[in-house]
Amino acid sequence: MTVPVVEIRDVRRVYEQGDVVFEALKGVNVQINQGEMVALMGPSGSGKTTLMQIIGLLDRPSHGTYLLGGQDVTALSENERAEARNIEIGFVFQAFHLLPRLNLLENVEVPLTYAGVLPRERRERALGMLERVGLAEKAGNLPSQISGGQKQRVAVARALAGSPRLLLADEPTGNLDTRTSEEVMALFGELHAEGTTVVLVTHEPEIGAYAERVVRVRDGLIESDTRQTPRLGVSA
Numbered sequence: 001m002t003v004p005v006v007e008i009r010d011v012r013r014v015y016e017q018g019d020v021v022f023e024a025l026k027g028v029n030v031q032i033n034q035g036e037m038v039a040l041m042g043p044s045g046s047g048k049t050t051l052m053q054i055i056g057l058l059d060r061p062s063h064g065t066y067l068l069g070g071q072d073v074t075a076l077s078e079n080e081r082a083e084a085r086n087i088e089i090g091f092v093f094q095a096f097h098l099l100p101r102l103n104l105l106e107n108v109e110v111p112l113t114y115a116g117v118l119p120r121e122r123r124e125r126a127l128g129m130l131e132r133v134g135l136a137e138k139a140g141n142l143p144s145q146i147s148g149g150q151k152q153r154v155a156v157a158r159a160l161a162g163s164p165r166l167l168l169a170d171e172p173t174g175n176l177d178t179r180t181s182e183e184v185m186a187l188f189g190e191l192h193a194e195g196t197t198v199v200l201v202t203h204e205p206e207i208g209a210y211a212e213r214v215v216r217v218r219d220g221l222i223e224s225d226t227r228q229t230p231r232l233g234v235s236a
């Protein structure tokens with residue numbers, strides 16, 4: 001039996017501000033297997049981002065256990081979590097977060113630099129990833145010289161350059177128009193078909209439709225967990 005990529009056991013997250021205590025996650029159990037593409041959905045304030053941040057090692061549970069690739073990461077120190085995050089997780093955000101003064105190739109290289117990959121290999125891997133997302137010919141461009149959809153494809157290349165165990169995407173199409181969203185989701189669908197494990201947070205049913213599994217969060221709990229035939233997209 002293969003070990004799940006993500007195993008969340010009875011995770012609670014309590015936010016405390018002065019006397020006010022708010023339980024954003026109230027005992028969540030979820031398991032995500034290698035190669036799955038999962039959409040986390042649910043109303044505003046339901047706890048999706050909190051759960052995503054715990055899965056992405058940006059936050060830690062107040063209670064419960066998180067196993068990442070079979071390793072208990074619940075009690076890691078801040079530094080250990082940062083290191084595990086760099087190695088294990090690739091992030092794609094709504095706002096792209098490309099560095100404006102670096103060209104596309106250099107942007108994709110950034111996480112590899114942090115991971116200590118030597119320059120020549122860094123360059124080759126980054127270029128390979130830009131090729132994979134169809135942007136190799138623009139490697140020398142600055143982010144300001146490409147479209148929103150292209151920026152998100154660069155962000156995907158950057159997220160995957162270090163071959164992480166898990167690709168996390170938080171509202172990845174939130175800044176894109178419908179057609180461009182479809183292109184970016186088609187890319188996620190292709191990466192999933194190639195074996196990448198993808199977890200995405202979205203409000204939009206049309207975006208959730210690209211996943212093979214939809215986990216709905218409501219009031220800090222998993223409301224439903226269903227499988228579906230994913231929508232196939234048309235690439236750029």
Ligand SMILES: Nc1ncnc2c1ncn2[C@@H]1O[C@H](COP(=O)(O)OP(=O)(O)OP(=O)(O)O)[C@@H](O)[C@H]1O
Pocket residue numbers: 015016017022023024042043044045046047048049050051
């Ligand atoms: N740092 C914080 N301190 C206090 N409460 C918080 C904090 N972060 C989130 N919350 C609360 O926890 C709940 C869950 O927030 P979360 O951001 O996970 O929801 P969400 O489902 O991602 O919402 P949205 O779709 O609007 O982003 C909300 O009620 C929110 O107000």
